[in-house]
Amino acid sequence: MDELRDLYQEIILDHNKNPKNFHVMEDATHKSDGHNPLCGDRLTVYLHVDGDRITDVSFQGSGCAISKASASVMTTALKGKTVAEARELFHKFQDMLTREDAAIPDLDEFGQLAAFAGVREFPVRVKCATLSWHTTMAALDDENKIVSTE
Amino acid sequence: MDTVHSPGETELLPADIEAIRREFPVLQQEFYGKPLTYLDNAATTQKPQVVIDRLRRYYEQENANVHRAVYSLGELSSKAFEDSRIIAQKFLNAASEKEIIFTSGTTDAINLVAATFGRANLGPGDEVIISAMEHHSNIVPWQIVCEEKGARLKVIPIDDRGDLILEEYEKLLSPRTKLVAVVYISNSLGTINPVKKVIELAHAHGVPVLLDGAQAVSHLPVDVQELDCDFFALSGHKVFGPTGIGVLYGKEALLEAMPPYRGGGDMILSVTFEKTTYNDLPFKFEAGTPNIAGAIGLGAALDYVMSLGFEKIAAHERALLDYATEQLDAIDGLRIIGTAREKAGVISFVLDSAHPHDVGTILDHEGVAIRTGHHCTQPVMERFCVPATSRASFSIYNTFEDFDRLVQGIRKVQKVFG
Ligand SMILES: Cc1ncc(COP(=O)(O)O)c(C=O)c1O
Numbered sequence: 001m002d003e004l005r006d007l008y009q010e011i012i013l014d015h016n017k018n019p020k021n022f023h024v025m026e027d028a029t030h031k032s033d034g035h036n037p038l039c040g041d042r043l044t045v046y047l048h049v050d051g052d053r054i055t056d057v058s059f060q061g062s063g064c065a066i067s068k069a070s071a072s073v074m075t076t077a078l079k080g081k082t083v084a085e086a087r088e089l090f091h092k093f094q095d096m097l098t099r100e101d102a103a104i105p106d107l108d109e110f111g112q113l114a115a116f117a118g119v120r121e122f123p124v125r126v127k128c129a130t131l132s133w134h135t136t137m138a139a140l141d142d143e144n145k146i147v148s149t150e
Numbered sequence: 151m152d153t154v155h156s157p158g159e160t161e162l163l164p165a166d167i168e169a170i171r172r173e174f175p176v177l178q179q180e181f182y183g184k185p186l187t188y189l190d191n192a193a194t195t196q197k198p199q200v201v202i203d204r205l206r207r208y209y210e211q212e213n214a215n216v217h218r219a220v221y222s223l224g225e226l227s228s229k230a231f232e233d234s235r236i237i238a239q240k241f242l243n244a245a246s247e248k249e250i251i252f253t254s255g256t257t258d259a260i261n262l263v264a265a266t267f268g269r270a271n272l273g274p275g276d277e278v279i280i281s282a283m284e285h286h287s288n289i290v291p292w293q294i295v296c297e298e299k300g301a302r303l304k305v306i307p308i309d310d311r312g313d314l315i316l317e318e319y320e321k322l323l324s325p326r327t328k329l330v331a332v333v334y335i336s337n338s339l340g341t342i343n344p345v346k347k348v349i350e351l352a353h354a355h356g357v358p359v360l361l362d363g364a365q366a367v368s369h370l371p372v373d374v375q376e377l378d379c380d381f382f383a384l385s386g387h388k389v390f391g392p393t394g395i396g397v398l399y400g401k402e403a404l405l406e407a408m409p410p411y412r413g414g415g416d417m418i419l420s421v422t423f424e425k426t427t428y429n430d431l432p433f434k435f436e437a438g439t440p441n442i443a444g445a446i447g448l449g450a451a452l453d454y455v456m457s458l459g460f461e462k463i464a465a466h467e468r469a470l471l472d473y474a475t476e477q478l479d480a481i482d483g484l485r486i487i488g489t490a491r492e493k494a495g496v497i498s499f500v501l502d503s504a505h506p507h508d509v510g511t512i513l514d515h516e517g518v519a520i521r522t523g524h525h526c527t528q529p530v531m532e533r534f535c536v537p538a539t540s541r542a543s544f545s546i547y548n549t550f551e552d553f554d555r556l557v558q559g560i561r562k563v564q565k566v567f568g
Contacts, residue, residue, distance in 0.1 A: 004515050008508075008566050016567075039507040039523055040537030062537055064507035065567070122511060
């Protein structure tokens with residue numbers, strides 16, 4: 001039961017219910033669709049990149065609580081970061097979810113992203129938590145690419 | 151939650167169910183300190199001890215390749231293998247054991263028909279009729295052959311309950327129709343289709359019918375002669391048998407006329423570099439060393455089901471379906487997807503407050519195993535405008551208490567997401 005409580009933390013449930021930056025962005029410079037066929041999650045990530053800096057992030061779509069909350073927290077975490085910082089944060093986030101030996105993330109730096117540490121105990125849910133990130137990376141790499149977690 | 155239920159005459163008593171449960175070793179396990187509540191039987195069924203023992207006996211005492219050995223051990227394996235074919239023949243009430251082709255499962259059986267019957271009979275402008283509730287395995291093989299041959303796929307629509315719209319089906323039948331391929335029991339909606347009517351209508355146009363019987367065989371008795379279906383596909387693992395084995399039933403005359411599927415050993419009478427003469431039925435369609443153990447295990451599984459008797463199975467499952475439907479219907483914020491007039495074994499549902507994936511994770515921690523997702527029927531999800539559903543599917547060994555635990559679990563989900 002404790003594992004479950006770690007998974008469905010208040011922060012995650014809140015973001016699921018009231019996701020941040022949950023809208024279409026008309027003037028996006030980058031956009032990508034993500035799809036997890038296993039559970040039917042579908043989302044679109046929109047980015048506005050100015051030079052090297054991500055000035056705005058938003059998303060739209062439907063999915064489970066983990067994928068929706070993760071997308072929501074991600075948008076708040078990425079706003080204002082440079083593209084390089086975003087990539088680095090993604091790798092750290094992924095490590096936290098998948099590597100036993102990953103260092104416990106620094107709460108100051110990681111903020112609400114740390115709430116997803118509990119996902120590590122649920123390997124089938126890792127894809128849910130990383131869908132929005134993969135989609136964002138794809139948007140930065142190549143516009144309008146559809147990402148599938150399969 | 152207490153269970154008030156009085157069993158009828160043909161029904162299995164709680165003691166009978168207990169006895170059945172004891173025959174399934176998997177069900178004796180616990181997860182997260184809770185008894186396993188296995189409600190994913192549409193994906194695969196558990197195996198009774200008799201099937202496990204039969205596989206073991208085969209490998210310990212009878213293992214040899216079939217049909218080619220002159221020694222006694224090989225005779226044992228060949229006999230056990232062919233005996234299983236006869237059990238399958240009896241199970242389906244096929245006219246001849248030549249009509250029973252062992253495949254690796256339903257998917258393989260449908261692909262066989264698509265690649266042989268389909269390739270031989272479809273041409274530009276011809277049509278294959280399927281339904282809107284097919285499993286991907288009864289969609290994609292037809293798409294592939296239709297594309298290759300310039301033929302078209304026509305789809306019988308379903309209504310809001312999940313019933314086939316037969317008037318629309320009648321309109322689709324035409325001289326261009328070369329085959330109708332429909333599911334007997336839907337794995338995502340639980341609908342039992344009126345296949346006899348479907349077959350009658352097709353036959354009135356001289357069109358043969360393939361039934362996807364993957365879900366049907368564990369829930370109701372199948373008599374292919376009574377149904378008068380032309381092909382029938384099933385998977386062993388969905389009827390208490392091993393994975394990797396299934397059956398394609400086909401009417402002898404149709405099978406005789408079809409070209410072979412795969413080439414190789416066992417499917418030939420003689421081979422020279424100039425010409426190969428194909429073997430007789432059913433071997434013509436069984437190239438290579440078959441899944442001998444699987445076929446023998448399937449025989450044991452079908453014997454097991456027949457010994458329980460479908461009358462009892464059906465009565466028990468009917469009672470479970472009624473009970474479960476009532477319990478789930480009483481939950482606020484829960485909607486059952488699939489409310490056909492005739493249903494079996496499957497209840498799909500969605501919650502207002504939680505996504506199926508989250509439902510599945512929380513239920514797992516209650517020891518309750520259900521499936522979440524699209525159940526390989528994406529067009530059904532689209533039809534009902536849901537990205538996915540949670541699906542509880544049950545079998546002979548499930549109890550009313552299993553559904554009480556499911557309901558408790560759902561209430562827990564609603565509490566988390568309240
Ligand atoms: C209705 C239906 N048809 C076909 C299949 C495919 O069966 P298999 O994967 O055993 O080939 C399934 C299994 O999920 C099914 O439920």
